[in-house]
């Protein structure tokens with residue numbers, strides 16, 4: 001399971017509001033393709049409060065995800081499911097990370113167990129969502145990761161520079 005902004009693509013404090021603002025991080029698409037080629041199921045679990053804030057629409061989120069799939073396909077990569085929370089923080093929904101709702105949805109929809117499955121993120125709320133879901137939290141230094149590490153709270157044991165480093169360890173341990 002992967003967080004999106006800051007793990008797959010560059011993040012922005014101004015939100016990723018369009019396909020034009022969506023730029024894969026170096027190596028992230030190849031890392032995802034390596035997982036797909038090795039038979040792994042990939043779920044993307046992402047907060048997209050920009051929808052609830054009126055900054056962009058569900059259609060834009062879906063267009064960004066279609067673009068990700070389009071760029072993954074020639075590499076042999078594929079995302080098996082996208083799960084996102086469109087709600088603003090004040091909605092107090094059950095799916096916004098750090099709550100585990102997105103991860104629980106993904107595991108149910110794609111029929112995989114949460115126990116022992118890595119959730120790779122760049123923020124404290126990703127780590128907390130993973131722990132709440134019974135998954136394995138993995139922090140990367142890309143996106144907000146360096147800031148998350150500097151904050152120092154709630155850090156997992158497993159920290160890597162980027163998604164490619166996580167995938168290399170996963171596939172070597174397999």
Ligand SMILES: O=P(O)(O)OC[C@@H](O)[C@H]1O[C@@H](OP(=O)(O)O)[C@@H](O)[C@@H](O)[C@@H]1O
Pocket residue numbers: 003004005006011012013014015016045046047048049050089123
């Ligand atoms: O990292 P994931 O979950 O894939 O997506 C994060 C985005 O939804 C946005 O989340 C926002 O947090 P608030 O939702 O405004 O608290 C901000 O951190 C933005 O910079 C960021 O682009």
Ligand SMILES: [Mg+2]
Pocket residue numbers: 003004005006007011121122123143
């Ligand atoms: Mg993120």
Ligand SMILES: [Zn+2]
Pocket residue numbers: 084085086087093094095096
């Ligand atoms: Zn939600």
